[in-house]
Amino acid sequence: MATIEALYCHLPFCHTICPFCAFAVHGNRPALHRPYLDALKREIALRATEYEGARQPIEALYFGGGTPSTLALEAVQELLDWIAAHYGIGQAAEVAFEVNPEDATPAYLRGLKSAGINRISLGLQSLDSATLAALGRNHDAVQGRRALEALRGSGHENYNVDLLYGAPSVSERAFEEDLEHMAAARPPHLSLYGLDLEEGTLFARNGTVREWMARHGPRQASQFLYASEFLTAQGYRHYEVSNYCLPGREGRQNLVVWRGGNYLGFGTGAHSHRDGTRWHNERHLRIYQRRLEKDEPPVAYQEELSGQKMANEGIMLALRQADGLDIPQWERRYGFSWAEGQSEIAERLRQEGKAHWNGAQLALTPQGFLLADEITTQLMLA
Ligand code: SF4
Structure with a gap:
């Protein structure tokens, strides 16, 4: 039986749905949390039965979304304990958790640390208010700065900041200023994504945004090259197309995926890979939950990969x-x-x-x- 190196847990709830987002997400309503957590725990336990007798503690665990920080700290602890009981979490494992700026209070960040989270990924996207407004984000620049300060003072030494560039109607200089802020704050890890018009999103259906993106497409390439040169000069390693880190701070979960390792994804729309078999889950919340109520794996699609x-x-x-x-x-x-x-x-x-x-x-x-x-x-x- 294959060894599983990493686990991913998808928490689909978001305070607001961003107009560019194509992930499996759901408007946040606390009443939805308990049934979802129960389904998630059932899926985690169901898969674990396949590994009895061949289990090794996992080396990376990632809570992504959606917005995992919509969860109460007690729910985070409950999930961590459940995963530890069913798979085991290695002593040196990276346990990562995505937090949105509006949730990044000192108390919440400290609570995550006490629960066993040892890497935070902050969905900042920008420190420029015009960029955040153009992206339809739920937070502004003041909240973003406050969140970054809270994170830096929270005792979490290992953290990532997400930045997004190429927002419509925003000057190129705004992104350069974001990078200058990052050079001063020196997060151990940075993920930089160019805005993409993903099918089915509000942005992709918006003619004005589409037209702006078509006219300014080439500028994303120059922003990409500028960021690479700027951050490399600041001591960051451009170790993957969209990712930069200070020495030794690569994201472990990502490395498992990029090296073609074995990982299990739990939750709506989550992807998994094991020894050449790849599958992903149902994206629809109710369908996902209903299948687990019947103790059925919530797989929507599965593929055996050929050698080629x-x-x-x-x-x-x-x-x-x-x-x-x-x-x-x-x-x-x-x-x-x-x-x-x-x-x-x-x-x-x-x-x-x-x-x-x-x-x-x-x-x-x-x-x-x-x-x-x-x-x-x-x-x-x-
Ligand atoms: S907060 Fe993140 S996951 Fe949620 S809708 Fe916005 S981009 Fe998507």
């Missing part, structure tokens, strides 16, 4: 990381040979300044990161 598909995913995930693709290791792991045509493409990318070799590892430069999807498609096995 796994090898291609290996290329895609590795090229998104600064360490790049270790070609001999890729050949050993997936049983394919790196072809001459792939080497020719790699050499062309090197000449164009989009890739470089680090021994036998092919890694993308920031210019290459911008085209990671396109480059992956070129290098994939046909």
Whole structure:
């Protein structure tokens, strides 16, 4: 039986639904928490029966959403105890929890620490009020600053800050100022995402936003390159397309996923992977709960990955990381040979300044990161 390295728990409730968000989310109503927690606990227990006798404490646990910080501290403790009882949490495990600025009070952050959370991810997005308003966020710049200060004073040494760039109708300078704030605050980890118009979101249906995004699309590329250069000069490592960290502060949950490891996701819409089988859960809250009431796994889709598909995913995930693709290791792991045509493409990318070799590892430069999807498609096995 496969070892599970990481667990993910999805908490779908949000104070308001942001117009750009495509996650499985639900307006927050405290009355919905108990039935959801019960369903989540049932799913956690149901999956655990598959690992009896072959269980090893997990090394990373992540509470994401949605907004996990809509939960009361007692509920967080209840979930942590339940997971520890069913899987075991390794002594050195990273236990991460997403907090939105409006919930980041000193008392709540201290409570999370006492409960056993040792990494916070703060959904700041920006410290500029115009950007936050354009993104339809529930907090303003004053609340954001207060939340960051509360986090820095809370005793949590390991934390991430999320920033979003490319908001409509906002000056490029606002993002540069956000980066300057981060350089002064020095969070151990930063995740930077460019605004994307995801199908089904309010932004994607808004003609004005669509038109603005079409006109200003190229500026996201320049913001991406600016951030990479600026943060690298500040001592951050641009270790994955969207992620930066100070030395040794990589997000462990992410590393498990990006290395093609085994992880289980619990909750609405959560994704899992185990030894080449991948699945995701029902996104609809009621359907998810109803299936668990009948003790049925709430799986909406499951796929057995072919050897070739796994090898291609290996290329895609590795090229998104600064360490790049270790070609001999890729050949050993997936049983394919790196072809001459792939080497020719790699050499062309090197000449164009989009890739470089680090021994036998092919890694993308920031210019290459911008085209990671396109480059992956070129290098994939046909
Ligand atoms: S708070 Fe986060 S998860 Fe919730 S709607 Fe906004 S972006 Fe989506």
